[in-house]
Amino acid sequence: MSDEQNSVSDILEDDTYKYGFTTDVESDTFAKGLDEGVIRAISKKKNEPQFMLDFRLKAFAKWKTMKEPEWPNVHYPPIDFQNISYYSAPKQKKVLNSLDEVDPEVMRTFEKLGIPLDEQKKLANVAVDAVFDSVSVATTHKKKLMEVGIIFCSFSEALQEYPELIEEYLGTVVPVGDNYYAALNSAVFTDGSFVYIPPDTISPMEISTYFRINTEETGQFERTLIICAENSYVSYLEGCTAPQFDTNQLHAAVVELVTLENAEIKYSTVQNWYAGDKETGKGGIYNFVTKRGKCQGDGSKISWTQVETGSAITWKYPSCLLLGDNTSGEFYSVALTNGHMQADTGTKMIHVGKNTRSSIISKGISADHSSNSYRGQVKVGKNATNARNYSQCDSMLVGDKSSAHTFPYIETANSSVQVEHEAATSKISEDQLFYFESRGISRENAIEAVISGFCKEVFKQLPMEFAVEAQKLLTLKLEDSVG
Amino acid sequence: MLEIKDLHAGFDGNEIIKGISLSIKKGEIHAVMGPNGSGKSTKAKILSGHPSYEAMGGEILFDGENLLEMDAEERSLAGIFMGFQYPVEVPGVNNAEFLRMAHNARRVKAGEEEIDPLDFDDLLSEKMKMLGMEKKYKERNLNDGFSGGEKKKNEILQMAILEPKLSILDETDSGLDIDALRVVSEGVNKLRNENNALILITHYQRLLDYIKPDYVHVLSNGKIVKSGDKTLALELESQGYDWVTTAN
Numbered sequence: 045m046s047d048e049q050n051s052v053s054d055i056l057e058d059d060t061y062k063y064g065f066t067t068d069v070e071s072d073t074f075a076k077g078l079d080e081g082v083i084r085a086i087s088k089k090k091n092e093p094q095f096m097l098d099f100r101l102k103a104f105a106k107w108k109t110m111k112e113p114e115w116p117n118v119h120y121p122p123i124d125f126q127n128i129s130y131y132s133a134p135k136q137k138k139v140l141n142s143l144d145e146v147d148p149e150v151m152r153t154f155e156k157l158g159i160p161l162d163e164q165k166k167l168a169n170v171a172v173d174a175v176f177d178s179v180s181v182a183t184t185h186k187k188k189l190m191e192v193g194i195i196f197c198s199f200s201e202a203l204q205e206y207p208e209l210i211e212e213y214l215g216t217v218v219p220v221g222d223n224y225y226a227a228l229n230s231a232v233f234t235d236g237s238f239v240y241i242p243p244d245t246i247s248p249m250e251i252s253t254y255f256r257i258n259t260e261e262t263g264q265f266e267r268t269l270i271i272c273a274e275n276s277y278v279s280y281l282e283g284c285t286a287p288q289f290d291t292n293q294l295h296a297a298v299v300e301l302v303t304l305e306n307a308e309i310k311y312s313t314v315q316n317w318y319a320g321d322k323e324t325g326k327g328g329i330y331n332f333v334t335k336r337g338k339c340q341g342d343g344s345k346i347s348w349t350q351v352e353t354g355s356a357i358t359w360k361y362p363s364c365l366l367l368g369d370n371t372s373g374e375f376y377s378v379a380l381t382n383g384h385m386q387a388d389t390g391t392k393m394i395h396v397g398k399n400t401r402s403s404i405i406s407k408g409i410s411a412d413h414s415s416n417s418y419r420g421q422v423k424v425g426k427n428a429t430n431a432r433n434y435s436q437c438d439s440m441l442v443g444d445k446s447s448a449h450t451f452p453y454i455e456t457a458n459s460s461v462q463v464e465h466e467a468a469t470s471k472i473s474e475d476q477l478f479y480f481e482s483r484g485i486s487r488e489n490a491i492e493a494v495i496s497g498f499c500k501e502v503f504k505q506l507p508m509e510f511a512v513e514a515q516k517l518l519t520l521k522l523e524d525s526v527g
Numbered sequence: 528m529l530e531i532k533d534l535h536a537g538f539d540g541n542e543i544i545k546g547i548s549l550s551i552k553k554g555e556i557h558a559v560m561g562p563n564g565s566g567k568s569t570k571a572k573i574l575s576g577h578p579s580y581e582a583m584g585g586e587i588l589f590d591g592e593n594l595l596e597m598d599a600e601e602r603s604l605a606g607i608f609m610g611f612q613y614p615v616e617v618p619g620v621n622n623a624e625f626l627r628m629a630h631n632a633r634r635v636k637a638g639e640e641e642i643d644p645l646d647f648d649d650l651l652s653e654k655m656k657m658l659g660m661e662k663k664y665k666e667r668n669l670n671d672g673f674s675g676g677e678k679k680k681n682e683i684l685q686m687a688i689l690e691p692k693l694s695i696l697d698e699t700d701s702g703l704d705i706d707a708l709r710v711v712s713e714g715v716n717k718l719r720n721e722n723n724a725l726i727l728i729t730h731y732q733r734l735l736d737y738i739k740p741d742y743v744h745v746l747s748n749g750k751i752v753k754s755g756d757k758t759l760a761l762e763l764e765s766q767g768y769d770w771v772t773t774a775n
Contacts, residue, residue, distance in 0.1 A: 470618060473615070474578070475615045476615050476617050478577060478578065478599060479611070479614065479615045479617070480625075480628075481576075481598065481599040481600040481603070482575050482576070482599045482600075482602075482603055482609050482611075483603055483625075483628075483629040483632070483685060483689065484600055484603035484604045484629055484632040484633055484636070484689070485600070485625075485628050485629055485632050486600060486632070487600070489628060489632075493617075493620050493624070493625070493628065494617060494619065494620060496619075497617070497618065497619025497620040497621075497668070498618075498619045500619060
């Protein structure tokens, strides 16, 4: 019986990281190293307006004075920032008039990843911006969105077409000197996605960006800016994968969200960057990301949902700045670590306006030798009368070599607030799985049932197809770790 | 239906069952009794396919098939049901959902379509009504926060849904008050028919006041030291286990 079990998990094991392939495309890559010259070169290459170059240089000057954060509960050798290339793009003809002009190899890569981009096959209800290494290669459904006034394009294109919007909002949520990696990103980011939802508009479809790192020793620094104007709504999805390399690659993105009065942004991520070798821990992505939303207008809402299943190291705190009165912020997270992965993730909810609400549901699953930390801050300012927060942080341990940690920070400067924090730790045990098996239910289905039960509150926030995928992904990753 | 031939078994290399033979035909109820440490629970575990327990000799045939080569999932699908002494709690997994998964696993095995959730709900309601179980068993999570008695009732509900050929109830009576014992026993009796069989593993004879066995076997130190009809259980009750264990 154990023979059969092994062979089943072997098959799944081989399939665990099915995105680990590389695509052979000719790319235009800068030599490694970082100085002001490189930043000017990036800006020039992208034909950027002056304000953008100034923004970058200011960030770079700031970054040089900063130190890498040491407080996260993760450990890794120092990163040599001079040993990274800061720009890599698939070589292509100057301007793409249609998707037909995208390198077929790149198109095939995305198709292999389940994200077909060409007109016939593209996903019907999701508009996709595909980012390959440092640049956006294709954006689908642009015209259809434009009909209702929604702007959805690559960041580079937005800089050319809508520079005034970018100048108005960029860096207003995550200032250039916010933290070490945000400063680095602000200096060197190469592309990303831009979304603008005009007033009184409900986006007719999901909008998504799919990130793919392809080249070894390239850093990926992308920037996402989403602005949702008065009374509008958008649901945004983000997916990420990378090939398997023995070296570590750095991914330092910045995402900024802004909601004006009564607007709502729902931002969902399924992150499956390569996590490094399961046995040795070699290779994998360093995922050092700053995501923050600003509920600027009264009555607006920002909701983050994340399913984090990859990366060697994750350092990420999607946060909400609740400025307007009656605004609300939500954070739903499932973070799975296995092998030698390390995750330090959570959120910050900053209550500034009156009657602001926030809720945090965090589910950490740690297996094998991994370490999984939740770090969350709830801060209530003195004018945030009647602010309320509810936090629930649950951990599930698989096996006895993994660890789970919870670091909640609560600060309130107003006596009318209500803050609740709950935490629980559970285990997925061999006895539970045996119980399912003794009722004729396969091990695989049993793990899926236990995990989806544990993550229920988070999965129900995801769009249907994403939830199904996320559930499968978690099951696959844990199959081998239980018992 | 079940043939156990000179079975030796245990765990971590310790032999606990030291040569048991037993033959069970359909329609029969066998009670296996014995003092603590006699090997009763090991016997139940080895029949259910618990991965920590190993057979060290002998064989078990179920409907002519070699049971020891089947894993727990296959045994269940073949028609064996184990009512656990300590059913585990599984937070987050809805009880009705769990029962439907188990029911569907059987249907898939039989080459049938999975049941429509609404049809399953009807089936479940019917079984629960038959067993006199409250609605909460549908709504709550699998054994999560259940009392000892509720867990045992839930085992019987699973048995009702799975309709096994052979059920092994391991100390189902332990930890039950008299009312719960009656509910559980009545449930088991309702599920009996001439095509299925039952093994009751118990320390006390009181369960046998409710479920009448055809045969009683007394286990001591890993062996069956005495077999008889249900009067044997009554003798045990009045004379204690020493009566049979020291006689050997």
